[in-house]
Amino acid sequence: MKFLHTADWHIGKKLHNFDLKYEEDDAFKQIERIAEEEKVDAIIIAGDLYDRSLPSEEAVKSVNEKLKRLNLVDKHPLLIISGNHDSATRLNTGSEWFKATNLFLNTKISGAFEPVEIEETQFFLLPYFEPQEVRNYFDRQDLKNVQETMQLIVEKIKEKFKPNMKHVLVAHFFAAGSTQTDSETNVMVGGLDAIPTSYLNDFDYVALGHLHDARASQAEIIKYSGSPVKFSVSEATSQKGVWIVDTEKISPKFVPLVPVHEINVLEDSFDNLISPSVYEKYSKEDYYAIRLTDTKVIPDVINKLRNYYPKILELRRVGEIQELKAEENKERDLTDPMKLVSDFFTEVTGEKLTSNQQKWVKNALKDVNKK
Amino acid sequence: MKFLHTADWHIGKKLHNFDLKYEEDDAFKQIERIAEEEKVDAIIIAGDLYDRSLPSEEAVKSVNEKLKRLNLVDKHPLLIISGNHDSATRLNTGSEWFKATNLFLNTKISGAFEPVEIEETQFFLLPYFEPQEVRNYFDRQDLKNVQETMQLIVEKIKEKFKPNMKHVLVAHFFAAGSTQTDSETNVMVGGLDAIPTSYLNDFDYVALGHLHDARASQAEIIKYSGSPVKFSVSEATSQKGVWIVDTEKISPKFVPLVPVHEINVLEDSFDNLISPSVYEKYSKEDYYAIRLTDTKVIPDVINKLRNYYPKILELRRVGEIQELKAEENKERDLTDPMKLVSDFFTEVTGEKLTSNQQKWVKNALKDVNKK
Structure with missing residues (x-):
């Protein structure tokens, strides 16, 4: 069978106060088209559908419409878990009804041990979890950290393995050795919260959410899909996309998403930036992080630049401001x-x-x- | 066919800072039992499932579990609309999936014109609405008030009437001539927002939500179910319950709910209230509104009374405090x-x-x- 792996939609997220609904909707349409073209048998969304536990009405409506579209209109089976940004309780609303149309949404530890079987593949849906939930679930207060709790979870999952089937884990955590961008909050870099990838060797594929760069994990069978939209300047050059996985080959294929609006980092002088030969190359709908090379003070510089680049996310000086330097000590x-x-x-x-x-x-x- | 009519659950509501979850759950179990005993073919919930548009996680979980129980476990068809306390958008989540198991949840004007047909009865699910939504829906900005918008809605609904069927309206508004309690917010008494009952004459039954007293409307075919739980001291003596309606007879039968914890209004002297012959008659789990007949100042009186009546909602003086009176002018x-x-x-x-x-x-x- 063949499935599409996406994650970290973060519906409702703002980029430096700019609403991203247009970008989200455009990326979604691309995902929908890829699923159709690739004729996938299921779609995985590995957590963080929402950007916050208490999403706005607009975000609620948007997620609901997207899931309707994929599941009820396009008739894709969906495999969904909650991420650290979702409220498990709120996301869970209606999940018992969703099963009837092959929408499998799991927000509970217990659900991870009831695999969803599609054709010859078992999918284990493990939501984002806090160690305490696992201690309570197993009644094992002695479990020291996220690694020990994860080890126990994987053991119990493996008991459910049917030997003649493929085994896919859908989860939302920080895999040790992964690299990160600026737009993930509360991520410990390779630290206390990192799960050693050696725990995951017995799965045929691990579909992760949490990190926003699809290249965050180098392992062949452990993949982050990354977010479908660029959420920070640090992701300006990051290629967004989804993974297409054929369980017969397990050689994940990355299918890129084309951003409807780019994040451009421009390092140049003010005079160049406001000359037609430069600004005419750039769309007013794109986002900009500007690194000014000037060494002079330019009054009201950000508003002047906004005439040419209305959506400025950041403005920094990379040139040393000499007059000010000279004056400072006088x-x-x-x-x-x-x-x-x-x-x-x-x-x-x-x-x-x-x-x-x-x-x-x-x-x-x-x-x-x-x- | 036979249906049960309830409304105004207001899950998550607090009574003077006391959590009502226990009372809500108990009333729900009674409703479930009545539905079973009466062998109803459907259950109507006429709006205000939640107490506020942004319900707590606990409230979300509670409503979800109650609907699961009625629809997925007990297999009752459900007919639900949003009330003024619900967020139509949030409540609507998942509604497209719910239909598969005969859970019909409508939060939109447009849905009111797509009747749900069960056996020989057409149910028209009209959610709580603001006049502006109706003006936009009909593209009729000239509609002056809620009455004019309602007239148009009823006309359009009647176009869908099948003559050989019964016609039940499920709605959430203030019917002119109804009486109210203290626990409904923003209700205009017979004023600008009241819908004349003459508009409703062509329905066989009108299942309303909004007012919390089941006796609020005296009309035989237009009924408020009232809330299942007492939500204010003004409802202390109000009999809570549900209506059972047989569409062949349309003679609604009121089936009372027994409050697990009463609201008692006690008017007595302090000395009597703290004497065993009085307080032993009352449960410490009940709620109390106390009207003190004493004319003397009693220091720290509320805390003294709480030893015998821990859940005091209100404490008022009905006796004139004489010493203070005398001293005031001295x-x-x-x-x-x-x-x-x-x-x-x-x-x-x-x-x-x-x-x-x-x-x-x-x-x-x-x-x-x-x-």
């Missing part, structure tokens, strides 16, 4: 207000006061001194 | 601190200072004056 002469004003003007604008401007400042200072 | 002699203290003591405790107490006060005042 003792200011506070006895001469005229000089203070004219120095400040030069610092900010890079220009000297004209004689007319000097006259206006003098008059203004005179008025102030009168009072 | 000019106080501020020159004699000893007299001020001893008067205050007498006011609060009804007793005079003992000679020892007088000594202690004198010493304390001396110390104060030294500073």
Whole structure:
């Protein structure tokens, strides 16, 4: 059989205050099309359907419509678990009814030991879990950490293995040795929460969610699908996509998603950035992280840049600002207000006061001194 | 056919900070038993399943379990609409899957014109609505108020009437001429929001939600089921229950629910209330609204009463507090601190200072004056 593996939809997520609904919907349509073209027999969504445990009404509606589309319209069997961003309880609503149309949604430890069998494959749906839930489930308060709890889970899952079938684990955790981006919260890098991949060797494929880069795991049979949409500047060059897995070959094929709006990191001078030969190459609908190489102060620089790049996520200076540097250590002469004003003007604008401007400042200072 | 009509579960509601989960669950079990004993062919829940649009995880779980029980375990067809306390969007989650097991949950105006047919009866599920939704649905911005919008809705519903069938409206609004209790929010008494009952004459039965007293409507074919649980002191003597309707007879039968914990309004003196002959008649698990007939000040009276009646919802004085009255207009002699203290003591405790107490006060005042 053949399945599609996606995860980390994070519906409702904002990118630096920009709503991503358009991007989410576009990526979804691509996933839907890939599933159709590849004629898959099932679709895995490995957790974090929502961005937060208390999703907005709009997010609830969006997820509901997407699942309806895949399951009720396109008639795909769905295999879904809750991630650390989902509320297991809220996501679980209605799950007992979903089974009738082959939508298998599991949010509980206990459900991980009741595999879903499709053709010759057993799918084990293990939701994101906290060690305490596992201690309670097994009544084993002695389990020290996430690794020990995971070991027990895998043992119990293996008891359910049917030898003549393939075995796929769907889970949501941090696999040791994986690399991460900025958009995953509360991830310990290879630390306390990491699950050694050696635990997973007996599965034919492990469909993971949690990390947002599809290259986060290098292991052949342990894959993160990554998020379908870029969620941070650190993912600007990350290739989004889904895995297509044929259980006969288990050689996962990565099918890329084309971002409807890119995140571009531009490192250049202000003058270049606002020259047509540069900005005309870029879409106003894309997102930008700008690294300014200028060494001069440019007043109101972000609003000036927004005329050409309306969706700026970040603005940083990579050039050293020399005037400011020079000025920083200079003792200011506070006895001469005229000089203070004219120095400040030069610092900010890079220009000297004209004689007319000097006259206006003098008059203004005179008025102030009168009072 | 025969159906059971309930509404206004308000799962998650608190009664003066007391959690009502126990009461809700008990009432639910009674409803389930009545449905079984009466061998009903369907159950109507006419809105306000939740107490608020953003219910807690516990409330979500509770509603999900109750619907599972009625629909998936007991196999009752369910007819459900959203009320003004529900979030239509959140409640709607999964509804497309529910139909497969005869759980019909409608939260949209458009759904009201697609009747559910069970045996010889058409059920029209009209959710709670705001006039603007109806204006948009019909593209009729000229509709002035809720009455005009309702008239149009009823007209369109009647177009769907099959003449050889019975016609039941399930709705959630304030029917003109109905009486209300304290626990419904934002209800205009017979005012702007009231729907004239004359609009409803062509239905065989109108199963309403919104008002919490089953006697709120006197019309024979237009009924509020009321809430299954008492939600305010004003409902202390209100008989909770459900309606059982046989569409052949349409003579609704009221089947009472027995509250597991009562709300008792006790009007008595403090001394009587704390005497065993009185308090032993009452359960510590019940709720109490106490009307004190005493005319004396009783220090810390609510905590003293809580020893006998732990769940006090309200404490009011019905007796005039005479000492306070007398004292209120009296000019106080501020020159004699000893007299001020001893008067205050007498006011609060009804007793005079003992000679020892007088000594202690004198010493304390001396110390104060030294500073």
